[in-house]
Amino acid sequence: MEEEEEEVTDLKLQLFHNTVREHIIFLLLIILLYFSSYVVVSRFRRRDRDDLYSNDEDEVLVYRISFWLCTFTLAVAEGAAMLLPVSIASNEVLLLYPNSYYVKWLNSSLIQGLWNHVFLFSNLSLFVFLPFVYLFSESTGFVGHKKGILARVYETFTVFILMAIIVLVLTAVLSAVFGIEKFQFFWFLNLGSVHLPFLYSCVSFLGVMLMLICTPYGFVRLFGVVNQVLVRPMLLRDVNEEFSAFYMEEASVKRKLAYIDLHNVSISDAKRGSRFTNGNGRTHSYLPQPLLQHSLAHLYQRKSLVGNVDEQHQLLNERLKELYSERKELDKLRKSSTFQRTFVYPLAMLLLLFCTAVTILLVVQNTLELLIGIKALPLSTRQFTLGISSLSKLGPVGAAMEVCLIFYLGATSVVGFYSMPFMNNVRPKRRQTSLPQLMLNCGFMLVLSSALPLLSRIIGITNFDLLGDFGAIEWLGNFQIVLLYNLVFGTTTALCLANKFTATVRRELRARLTALFLLA
Template sequence: MEADEVTIREQNFHSQVREYTICFLLFAVLYIVSYFIITRYKRKADEQEDEDAIVNRISLFLSTFTLAVSAGAVLLLPFSIISNEILLSFPQNYYIQWLNGSLIHGLWNLASLFSNLCLFVLMPFAFFFLESEGFAGLKKILEDLDEQMYIITLEEEAIQRKLNGVSSTVEYQTVELERELEKVKSKKTNLERRKKASAWERNLVYPAVMILLLIWTSFSVLLVALNILYLLVDETAMPKGSGGPGIGNASLSTFGFVGAALEIILIFYLMVSSVVGFYSLRFFENFTPRKDDTTMTKIIGNCVSILVLSSALPVMSRTLGITRFDLLGDFGRFNWLGNFYIVLSYNLLFAIMTTLCLVRKFTSAVREELLKALGLDKLHLSNNPRDSETKPSANGHQKTL
């Protein structure tokens, strides 16, 4: 009996070490990828060699850690779905013994823990640490206030002399012209990019991408509509308390691997559409990161935004019925997941808003792209009767028939 107990303890110990090693390796890969992504957008001018460099490095490492956690949260549900199908197809395979329910539960718990840690501790610390200029800020507080007041007074006088020498009207016009110039440069860059696109890309790739987006959006609306019907007739469709069969015991999709692959594609599509929609909001247009020209403050803000979106992805996917995989760890402990009216309202809101988007914007964009690809855009096909009543004349003015 004692030998059996020792053997069991050894097996548990080796299993825990193996799980910790796998989690560390997965996170290390995500951290390295996140580091290269952030350094690609980080402003190069911030890489000074003075005492503030330590502050920037600390903020950079914390932001990289947060982005890696966000990537892990995005991959959490797809990894769990594909792991369930692999365990179901190869239950006795020696080479996949490391892929088990304990590892999946551990990943969900770590993702929940690190998400809360980054959102409520690390990112606020990185922001205030950067704004207060880190350790240098503490030294500056201890400096002589009279000396600081003298320097500030000199700077104020210098700025005042500059303002007195420049007319306010000219300065306003200069600012406006600079803004207009930036807009023109941005439009010119987009036009040059479109001009360099080959005929194959314009006539085949772009319309194909638009059609794929239309298909995936329509398919997601269809799944949500079916989920609404399930909610009305079956209590197990609720995202909380469904009590699934467990990992590796039964397939969660009717079509097996094919259905699991479709679910994973839809989950990634939801994440991409959420990020694109977030940065498309007028309030966050200037928040979009730019290559080699993004300050650390903006990087911290972007990491927090992506963390919130990625952490909500598993809950959103399960609530909308995109997947039947049970939410594990703290992700499935939200009380509102068991409220029928909240879940039903969320599904109805998603279905209605997405359908309106398809009808009013997306389908018109696809129609225009298809007409351009087929060369029918020159026929001036339009549903507006006023468009057919006006034609441009040779001198550029419009004439009414």
């Protein structure tokens, strides 16, 4: 009897220690993610805002609270993007070192809790923190009340509660229309178990649809970004000679601009200096009248020979800017090392081509397996236990490739999203992003990062089950949606890449054919 009590006590102690350890790990992860997101947001936020350096303490407090909540939202977005890679890596680590003392803390309970925490904080950030931050920053307090921070808080909570009621009613109507839940008298009590997950599933569906548009475009744009950042190889080029030629042409353009400026000054001085008024009120000429007329006629004749001076001045200025940028690029080539020119650029391009090709092949394989019936839908229906078997056919190498592809998908989706034409006014700029823009960008990042695990599972990048409430999203069990998504994603990506790599050839063929038709 005593032995059984001791065993029960030991189990309770072990459970207590495991719970404490998991909460400590979660706290450390939140601090790390918050610190990294704070660095990112501080890099982009505008530092010359009136409310940041205002003498009003209420404005400063509102700005700080809004800034902190935006930073927390971005930290949650980073955690959502890392959910699937961390889970895949943890499974492989437990398989490689099953009896290691240093990885005993890594278990299914920890990973499951991580998914649940990210899901909870994602809901809070999307539906509570960001709306509250926006309303709080725009509030002024009710009319007739004393101005201050409490008046702004009262107004924010009032407007927020009204908005929450409207959204809650719309969510209940949508859930009833789609047949997810039957009408009940106390339906409003199911806020955390039914309505918020359903609303989050709708937002995640919009995020996945958004990634369907921006990810194929991001595959193409990423090649251009690498082409701009890295130094290209110098094949059959004498960079020093080109640099000298651009330098000489730049000096020639500067001399022409100086001549035009001097010419304009001479004409204006001749006009302005032809007459003056002395102290007696009489007007006299600086130059004798015949000499002045001869000088003006000579200047106007030179101006007519040169042509439109203003137009030439504008053209020379544009050419000077082009020469400056080209000379700067050549100077970058001159200062780059041979290793960087010869190996880094080709290696980066080959790596991008490899990742893109593997992604397309996995999408095609996943589509065929769905059609045949081999592959199951991404909707999770069972409890996953970590460290039992590898989910990749290539073992740790395949798992590492899956992690790289997931991060690659995230990078391409972000690059493609911010390269869209409608994002020109929203795109964050270094030290020039206002607080409303920060809120909007943090919300977009949270939507995209929350949709990244769903996208990776839908297109077959990994077989790792979506844990927690992520795997319980209803539309993941719809065969038509998943199959159509794979078909559209694969086709769009292939067409975008084909258009990217054949654009030069098509332009040349079109020019040749046009020339032949004109000659005929």
